[in-house]
Amino acid sequence: MADGLPFSRLCVIGGGLIGTSLARAAKASDAGIETVIADASASVVATIRDKGFADRATTNVLDAVTGADLVVLAVPVGAMGAVGAAIAPSLKDGAVVSDVGSVKNSVLEDLAAVLPDHVHLIPGHPVAGAEKSGPEASRATLFVNRWSILTPPEDADPAAVARLRAFWESIGAMVEIMDAAHHDLVLAVTSHLPHLIAFTIVGTADDLETVHKSEVMKFSAGGFRDFTRIAASDPVMWRDIFLNNREAVIEVLGRFSEELSVLQRAIRWGDGAALEAAFSRTRAIRRGIVEIGQDTDREDFGRDLPAPYSQS
Amino acid sequence: MADGLPFSRLCVIGGGLIGTSLARAAKASDAGIETVIADASASVVATIRDKGFADRATTNVLDAVTGADLVVLAVPVGAMGAVGAAIAPSLKDGAVVSDVGSVKNSVLEDLAAVLPDHVHLIPGHPVAGAEKSGPEASRATLFVNRWSILTPPEDADPAAVARLRAFWESIGAMVEIMDAAHHDLVLAVTSHLPHLIAFTIVGTADDLETVHKSEVMKFSAGGFRDFTRIAASDPVMWRDIFLNNREAVIEVLGRFSEELSVLQRAIRWGDGAALEAAFSRTRAIRRGIVEIGQDTDREDFGRDLPAPYSQS
Numbered sequence: 001m002a003d004g005l006p007f008s009r010l011c012v013i014g015g016g017l018i019g020t021s022l023a024r025a026a027k028a029s030d031a032g033i034e035t036v037i038a039d040a041s042a043s044v045v046a047t048i049r050d051k052g053f054a055d056r057a058t059t060n061v062l063d064a065v066t067g068a069d070l071v072v073l074a075v076p077v078g079a080m081g082a083v084g085a086a087i088a089p090s091l092k093d094g095a096v097v098s099d100v101g102s103v104k105n106s107v108l109e110d111l112a113a114v115l116p117d118h119v120h121l122i123p124g125h126p127v128a129g130a131e132k133s134g135p136e137a138s139r140a141t142l143f144v145n146r147w148s149i150l151t152p153p154e155d156a157d158p159a160a161v162a163r164l165r166a167f168w169e170s171i172g173a174m175v176e177i178m179d180a181a182h183h184d185l186v187l188a189v190t191s192h193l194p195h196l197i198a199f200t201i202v203g204t205a206d207d208l209e210t211v212h213k214s215e216v217m218k219f220s221a222g223g224f225r226d227f228t229r230i231a232a233s234d235p236v237m238w239r240d241i242f243l244n245n246r247e248a249v250i251e252v253l254g255r256f257s258e259e260l261s262v263l264q265r266a267i268r269w270g271d272g273a274a275l276e277a278a279f280s281r282t283r284a285i286r287r288g289i290v291e292i293g294q295d296t297d298r299e300d301f302g303r304d305l306p307a308p309y310s311q312s
Numbered sequence: 313m314a315d316g317l318p319f320s321r322l323c324v325i326g327g328g329l330i331g332t333s334l335a336r337a338a339k340a341s342d343a344g345i346e347t348v349i350a351d352a353s354a355s356v357v358a359t360i361r362d363k364g365f366a367d368r369a370t371t372n373v374l375d376a377v378t379g380a381d382l383v384v385l386a387v388p389v390g391a392m393g394a395v396g397a398a399i400a401p402s403l404k405d406g407a408v409v410s411d412v413g414s415v416k417n418s419v420l421e422d423l424a425a426v427l428p429d430h431v432h433l434i435p436g437h438p439v440a441g442a443e444k445s446g447p448e449a450s451r452a453t454l455f456v457n458r459w460s461i462l463t464p465p466e467d468a469d470p471a472a473v474a475r476l477r478a479f480w481e482s483i484g485a486m487v488e489i490m491d492a493a494h495h496d497l498v499l500a501v502t503s504h505l506p507h508l509i510a511f512t513i514v515g516t517a518d519d520l521e522t523v524h525k526s527e528v529m530k531f532s533a534g535g536f537r538d539f540t541r542i543a544a545s546d547p548v549m550w551r552d553i554f555l556n557n558r559e560a561v562i563e564v565l566g567r568f569s570e571e572l573s574v575l576q577r578a579i580r581w582g583d584g585a586a587l588e589a590a591f592s593r594t595r596a597i598r599r600g601i602v603e604i605g606q607d608t609d610r611e612d613f614g615r616d617l618p619a620p621y622s623q624s
């Protein structure tokens with residue numbers, strides 16, 4: 001750890017969008033940190049090597065983690081336990097082991113059960129991402145101005161937590177610390193429920209017999225297309241999120257269904273005042289999100305505007 | 313109608329985002345067409361005059377429609393009948409009267425009941441818009457490469473329909489013709505249900521006692537923020553849409569709720585295979601929408617990327 005750098009060698013397990021972006025961000029932020037990516041797929045490893053996304057890339061996880069003082073698991077949350085068990089024998093004394101999974105309680109449990117006592121387990125979750133998957137979709141600036149949540153267990157070493165926080169801040173992220181259960185509830189609202197709803201609405205449209213799929217696509221600019229972006233997210237990653245955050249998701253889903261029933265009733269009974277009141281209170285949250293820099297204020301997210309038409 | 317132009321004077325009733333964009337598009341597309349906007353609000357009229365968004369702007373609708381051969385109502389769908397009745401005495405013989413409402417069956421009925429026999433009623437709906445309201449948010453290119461749906465009644469004059477189609481095409485839109493009932497079902501899927509869901513999910517987050525509003529906003533990049541954009545749409549406009557497309561909305565909402573229950577059950581019972589299958593089939597629709605040019609392929613809708621961080 002020269003020059004007060006929090007870590008000298010980062011090993012990322014899983015060369016997907018998030019894992020590769022993390023290695024690239026670390027490389028870009030500081031010339032001194034060595035980056036290694038391990039992935040089970042030889043073609044993913046080849047891509048990472050070809051593009052120079054990390055200093056080293058390998059299919060051998062035991063080799064990859066050897067000597068790393070920061071190991072970050074970037075695999076679907078259902079695979080954390082197995083990957084943790086696989087790397088356990090090679091982990092360096094005092095290494096910080098973290099992850100980027102969207103669920104934290106199950107990851108904390110699964111990893112605590114398999115990691116050796118001589119490492120610091122501090123689960124984490126950068127709230128950033130994109131609808132595309134794989135190393136080609138990665139970018140070094142993915143975490144800039146985005147929140148990264150750390151969920152250290154109660155007995156975590158404060159110095160290790162501080163080093164992990166410093167690492168995330170060095171790649172442009174803002175860090176918040178909370179317990180794993182609260183993380184899972186917050187993310188159930190801000191991420192898991194929205195994804196479930198988006199998958200559902202796109203599936204609903206796909207099932208209608210009376211409306212052609214071509215019509216759904218042609219007239220999607222009325223709102224539907226927004227949902228298709230997050231409904232295009234990785235199916236395996238999302239399967240694992242829902243399987244591992246079951247209780248919190250079902251809790252917020254219950255709230256959502258209640259609220260939807262109230263609006264459905266207002267529509268059925270023609271209660272315009274109730275609808276207008278419900279639709280009026282949602283603007284403030286949008287404004288808040290834009291004000292704190294978590295979304296753009298540009299019209300339509302700043303989507304490409306069509307080229308000006310020519311009068312012919 | 314010099315030079316084969318479909319119309320020589322356009323009168324738009326309602327100087328909001330859509331109405332003002334329509335007048336601006338008409339002005340931009342062809343130097344020959346005269347544009348008039350009427351709005352009940354003196355401040356809206358003043359803005360339109362100041363910015364030169366139309367050749368004329370007035371609060372007097374009777375004056376505005378006089379001599380117009382195309383009159384387009386751009387007011388909330390619940391106001392169509394009253395506005396139609398108000399302008400009826402001044403409508404020119406043979407004028408085409410259309411609208412831009414997001415519901416077509418109720419508009420067709422409401423306007424047919426009040427308009428004189430000597431005009432051509434051809435309801436329409438440009439599937440375009442933005443989360444911002446008012447004339448300042450308008451732009452001349454709003455309809456370019458977007459679909460505009462016309463729903464002429466069965467006995468409509470084909471020549472009048474052809475002229476209205478030519479008008480929309482002259483401002484860059486693509487035109488599709490269908491009956492009003494089918495329009496209302498298609499849009500219930502592609503626009504009304506997505507908006508209702510977005511309003512609901514934002515309202516659900518607003519109601520939670522266990523998650524702070526500040527947390528919802530901070531961690532919204534995980535998916536939630538996408539929903540807040542359409543949930544920031546105009547409350548009165550949307551109230552009227554739901555009140556006037558009740559049956560189709562309740563029909564697709566029933567489908568949606570069924571689908572959601574199936575996924576909820578799969579989560580509760582840990583049925584990973586069912587979840588993965590459901591999440592896998594939605595990518596094709598996203599791909600189709602991008603392929604036909606109804607959405608951008610850029611990551612995250614091409615949202616502003618954050619400025620590169622500096623290592624300090």
